[in-house]
Amino acid sequence: MFISVIIPTYNRKPILEKCLRALENQQLIDNKISQYEVVLVDDGSTDGTLEWLDKNKADFPHVYPFSQNHLGPAAARNLGVEKANGDIIIFIDSDLVVTEKFLQSHANSLTEGQEKLGDDRLFTYGWVINTCNFDNPTSEPYKITDFSAAYFATGNVAIARKWLEKVGLFDTGFQLYGWEDLELGVRLKKLGLKLIKCPEAVGYHWHPPFNLAQIPNLIDREIQRGRMGVLFYEKHPTLEVKLMIQMTWLHRILWGILSLGGTLNERTMSPFLQWLIDQGKPQLALEIARIFLNWYNVKGVYAAYRESQILQPKG
Structure with missing residues (x-):
């Protein structure tokens, strides 16, 4: 499978660097993944994100950046799907730092899920662990407050591109905060897609300590x-x-x-x-x-x- 990791970002340069470096450090142990790319869509950042990435592009050979005016994450993810080359799409946020076996774990679960179900009407959802630890985000343990009952959430999800295209991608009417991914999930559920939990595909969602x-x-x-x-x-x-x-x-x-x-x-x-x-x-x-x-x-x-x-x- 060819995996395209799609990441919308807006003024998150410090944690984005950790996010992208983690994706460059993936350990692929078999031939399930033929290749992968990281499609980064800058949603009108004003913190020099694209300039920083251009200066350091040698460090990120898998990253392909695109930009748009500040239209929100739904439009950014749609642009990412449009520009992506992969048949499998993984959505994460730009403040998520993943483990070295992140891509392999999603690939394993997609393959095993299809074999078990007998068809490919499925997607995989990994763990998202919240952390305030910027220096070492992946050291945070899983907590009960990290549990999510969402059917489809773009913090850490892998799905065949064809299903996204079949339901019409994200509704760009959701320009403010919230619900654009769960709304897409309602449409996916109507197609009969099954959610496969993938706790081995762990992402650490960083946010600054509350004040x-x-x-x-x-x-x-x-x-x-x-x-x-x-x-x-x-x-x-x-x-x-x-x-x-x-x-x-x-x-x-x-x-x-x-x-x-x-x-x-x-x-x-x-x-x-x-x-x-x-x-x-x-x-x-x-x-x-x-x-x-x-x-x-x-x-x-x-x-x-x-x-x-x-x-x-x-x-």
Whole structure:
């Protein structure tokens, strides 16, 4: 198989370097993979990503860079598929650092899955382990909070190119944060594709340690996720999608109660969150902050849904 690893990136040069070097350091132990390439799509970065890569291109012989205006990850991944040469597509994010057996593990699982099922209606999904350790991201152990029940998520997934083309690639209407990959997953599920877990294909998702200065951006991201969630629901108006985007009375009551009706928010909780950070527990602080972040998300979903109903033509 010819594998094309597609990576959209936007202003992530420091961690992108680690991401690309890990992909150049792959150990292929048999002939399942005939060749591989890394299709990097720069989504309008302003941090000199492409200039840095051009100066260091000798270090990255598998990397083929492309660029577009800042149109979002859905458009970037579509461009990547268009430019890719492989029959197998692997999607990862540009802040993911993979192990040396990453590509081989996906190839093994794709081959074994096809033999077991008797057809190729499948894709493989690897582990994503979150870490704040920039110097040595792959040293982070797997944690219960790293578990994902997503059917199709582009953090670490391998799929035959033909299935992506059959369902029409990503919907570029998802220009804000969230849901473009899970929406594509709904369409893939309708084709009968089976998810094959591939825990041997490990990627370490780096993010900076949580601090209070990040909160405004995190709140904005949750509001964006709410708006895109409504777009997701409008395309697939099912109970399953409603549950995914938290557009139910259950979620409204749950996060309303946990946040005490919004009383527990970024202002009232800041002293406690800062105390946890000072105790060396930024990840725990972030998990607790999700109480009010999820409340912002639920409110964003309902606000966007009301707006969409107002804008719908009558009759």
